[in-house]
Amino acid sequence: MDDRALTAELRDLGASLEVHGPDPAAVAVAVLDRIATEEAAPAARVPRRRLRARLAAVAVALLVALVLTPPVRAAVGEWLGFGGVVVRPGPSQPSASAPPTASGLTLAQARELVAFEPLQPARLGPPTGVEVSADARLLTMTWGDGAGTVRLDQFDGEPSPMFVKTALLGETAVSIPVGDTTVWWFSEPHDLRMLDGDGREQAHLTRVAGPTLVWVVDGVSLRLEGMDRDESLAVAASTLGTD
Known part of the structure; x- marks a missing residue:
């Protein structure tokens, strides 16, 4: 059994378990009360080392409570990572610029540089721009330019996002x-950060992305930006053989 199959089986098993955890809202209130009490205590009564240890214990208790709560438990895998994309909870942004266009390569040249077989969705036609990242992990195709730019990123999400x-x-x-x-459909403009092979954020590649669809085909992760929800779903369906 490969890693992906094992992960899928473990996720299905976790979602089916009947575990009755505490109410997460009640736990959160209790945690905040506990923290406020500890922070208000005089330094002489609660040494800093003991305070840190207590707060760490409370944080662990909160994490356990949330993981054992069925709705959170079922979704935790998607929060941690889906198709090489990690999701952090946070607010959307008011707007996004058009996605950057790609340039410099033909699709045939790009295909020789990456370690996976890229997909060219027939619904989008031949790309007008193609490029590969310096570490050869990411292949990008774009169609058009300016406000109407459509961008498709493809990469292998293993072993790191x-x-x-x-x-x-x-x-x-x-x-x-x-x-x-x-x-997965990301309906609002949002912060997008790119990671290097060691999982470090590349600050110079941080931007606000527009609505985006993310999916996986045969181990290759795809993120499509610049199209509306229905158009994006149609492109994904064409690559999955379900259109």
Whole structure:
């Protein structure tokens, strides 16, 4: 059994477990009360080392409570990472500029540089721009320019993620079934950070991205930016053979 199959089985098992954890809202209130009490205590009564230890214990208790709560437990895998994209909880942004265009390579040249077989969605036609990142982990195709730019990033999300997005699961980031798989739609402009092979954020590549669809085909992660929800889903369905 490969890693992806094992991960899928463990996720299904976790979602089916009948574990009755405490109410997360009540736990959160108790944690905040506990922290406020500890911070208000005089230094002479609560040494700094003991205070840190107590706060650490409370944080662990809160994490355990949340993980054992069924709705959170079922979604925790998607929060930690989906298709090489890590999602952090956070607010959306008011607006986003058009995605950057790619240039410099033909698709044939780009294909020789990456360690995976890139997809060219027939619905989008031949790309007008193609490039590969310096570390050869990311292949980007773009169509058009200016405000109408459509950008498709492709990469292998293993062994480390490529992007960090800021969104709220179930609100600005929602899962949508497409055939036998699941895709993720990020409906609002959001912070997008790129990671290097060691998982470090590349500050010079941070930007605000527009609405984006993320999905996986045969181990290759794809993120499509610059199209509306229905158009993006149609492109994804065409690559998954469900259109």
